[in-house]
Amino acid sequence: MRDCYRLTISLVFASLITACGGGGGDSDPGQPSGPSTPPDPARVPPTLVYTVNKTAVFEGEEIVFDMSDSTSGSSGSREILIEQVSGTPATRLSDINSEAFRYLAPEYDQDIEENLRFQLTVRNGNQDTDSELVEILVKGVSGAGTAVAQYTPAIDLIVGNGNSVNGLGGGLNAQYVIGAQTINDGTTDSVQLQAFGITDTNQFSDFEDNTTITFGETYPSITYLETEALAFTLLNTFVDEIAVLSETANKYWWVTKKDINQTGTQAGEFSADDSIDIDAPCFSRGRTSTGINFIWVGQRDIGFSTVELEPIEGDGRVVGFNDTVVPQxxxxxxxxxxxxxxxxxxxxxxxxFTPRIPDLIGIDYNSAEIVLIADTDLDGTYEEIDSFNFIENQPANMKILDVIPVGTPSQVPRSLFVLLTDGEHIGNHALVQLNQEESTGEIHLVPYTWTEGVPVALLHGNFGGVEVLNQYIEDLVVVRQTSGTSLFFDNITDRASNTTAIDIFADPVEFELDAGAGSAVKVWGANNAAEAILVSYPDTGIIKLYNLTEIYERLYNY
Structure with missing residues (x-):
């Protein structure tokens, strides 16, 4: 944001007229001297003072000019004027007020840059003016979706926000998006976390004003990042906390937001409250009830361990680790x-008479198997009791790419959505829905397979299908990297007749999504009607927004 000031200085010259009178032979008694003419008051012109939210925007992005700090000079009134004088016409939106104006940058549907010029003017009651030409650079980007940001180096999107995070509003996820950026200082790489957002009007925000979110540390690498890391409350409303895991550093950091502004903004800095050394951590699952004093940490080529927590405080919060890692x-x-x-x-x-620690469904990222785990002899340690593949005749080279869980031990339905691929454009790819029966706990697998287009992300949210107004009916999207299209699975479950029914999805529909995607998360949709998709493209650093509601309406005439 930039404040621009220009002061016009007027030099006012006053002439002092002296009337000469009195006796003397040279005076003319027939021309009496009149009163002296008073000096003209100083005429101070107005001063234009303005701010603009951005001097470089993407096509379709909002531009805001605010001239409310301008002065009227010696006149008691002022008028604020704005006019676009060159470039492709921007769309004038409704004014914020009589001195703050909004425009929508033009759209080009091609890779192009154009400077738009706007004349900003303040005029007072004396008709004096102060003006300035302001240039706004607009970047057009070809292809589907809407470009909203560009980062160098590119951002790896990790955590999204959305209308239906945990089925509740608020919480960390519902506030902002978190991405990771690899920075090289000339000798070594480190990973810096970045926070930004998509508002409910599909506008990008990098939180420059009083909503600045920063991260106090960088990391040698990030293998896994999880919100809802340690804390748990009965209402499932998690605090602003993150677990950051690094396999290369053999480290788990518990990171929380500090100095939260109490005026309702999102300002604050994330920094580590505690950490623990653990070999090759690749996954973390926070405790699922206030009666559990440990978390689960998956370990690559090892298995998993539990990590004990410090005594639980009265509000359900924990204070950190007690440095006890229990191999399981x-x-x-x-x-x-x-x-x-x-x-x-x-x-x-x-x-x-003997409580059992929670059973587990594990997923082995090496063998791409489902692993059933339980404390079968009630001694407080886990044993493997069974394992099996996701699909029949599963190719040996398929790897797990993403897993999304739905439900907890006390909730139904309970499902896992698992994305697998062999990494080849023409190859083997699968989305498998793992369901548990409500009454028996039996496991059933529903696979969907395809042979073209490498997937990079799996998203679960209300993206605008037949239940667009029901935020508890969530669809699936598979973002693909190589085909130029991605897959939308519409949730058609009849929740009206059975609130605990297992999710049922229609056959997937392809929609256009530019090739080259590297990562994706779900974000707020326009006017909270449905959620949208944010996609990062590592080759260009561009981040694009895709609104599936429009795609769904076009495909189904709905």
Whole structure:
């Protein structure tokens, strides 16, 4: 944001007229001397003072001019004027007020840059004026979607926001997007986290004003990042906290936001409250009830461990680790996803007198297998009780790319959505829905496979299908890197007749999404009607916004 000032200085000259009178032979008694003429008051011109939200924008982005700090000079009144004088016409939006104006940058649908010029003027009651020409650079980007930002180096999107995060508003996820940026200082790489946002009107915000969010540390690498890291409350409203894991550093950091502005803004700095050394951490799952004093940490080529927490405070918060890492399943698996649940009674037996720690569904990222884990002998440690593939005749070279869980041990339905690929454009790719029966806990797999287009991200949200107004009915999107299209799975579950029914999805619909995608998250949709998709392109550093509601309406005439 830039404040621009220009002061016009007027030099006012006053003439002093002296009338001469009195006796003397040279005086003319027939011409009496009149009163002296008073000096003209100083005429001070107005001064233009303005701010503009951005001097460089992408096509379709909002431009805001604010001239409310301009002065009227010696006149008691002023008028603020604005006019675009060159460039492709921008769309004039409704004014914020009589001295602050909004425009929407033009759209080009091609890779182009253009300078738009705007004449800003303040005019007072004396008709004196002060003006300035202001240039706004507009960047046009070809292809589908809307470019909203560009970063150098490119951003790897990790955490999105959305209308339906945890089924509730508020919380860290609902406020801002988090991405990772690899920075090189000339000798070594480090990873810096960045926060930015998409508003409910699809406008990009980098939180420059009183909503600045910063991160106090950089990291040697980031293997996994999780919100809702340690804390848990009965309403499932998690605090602003993040778990950052690094395999190369063998480290787990618990990071929380400090100095939160109490005026309702999002300002604050994230910095580490605590950390613990643990070998090859690749996943973290926070505790799922206030009665659990540990978390689960998956470890690559090791298995997983539990990490004990300090005593729980009265509000359900924890204070950090007590530095006790308890090895659990140490059989060489890469359990880089762990899901607390309740397994079928046929697999585990309950003892009414001995509580059992939560059962787990694990996913081995090496073998691409589902692993069922439980404390079968009730001694407080876990054992593997079964494992199996996701799809029949599963190719050996398929790898796990992404996993999204739905539900907790106390909720139904409970499902996992798992994305697999062999990494080849023409190859083997699959989205598998793992469902648990409400009454028995039995597991059922629903696979969808395709052979063209490498996936890079799996998203779960209300993207504008038949239940666009029901934020608890969430669709699926598979973002693909190589085909120029991605896949939309519309959730058609009849929640009206069965609130606990397993999600049912229509056959996928392809929609245009530019090739080259590297990462993606879901974000606020326009006017909160549905959620949108934010996609980062590593080759250019550009971040694009895709609104699926418009795509759905076009495909289905709805």
């Amino acid at each position: 399943l140490q059989n060489g698996r890469s359990l880089c996803f762990l899901y607390p649940t309740e397994l079928a009674e046929s697999l585990v037996e309950d003892d009414p």
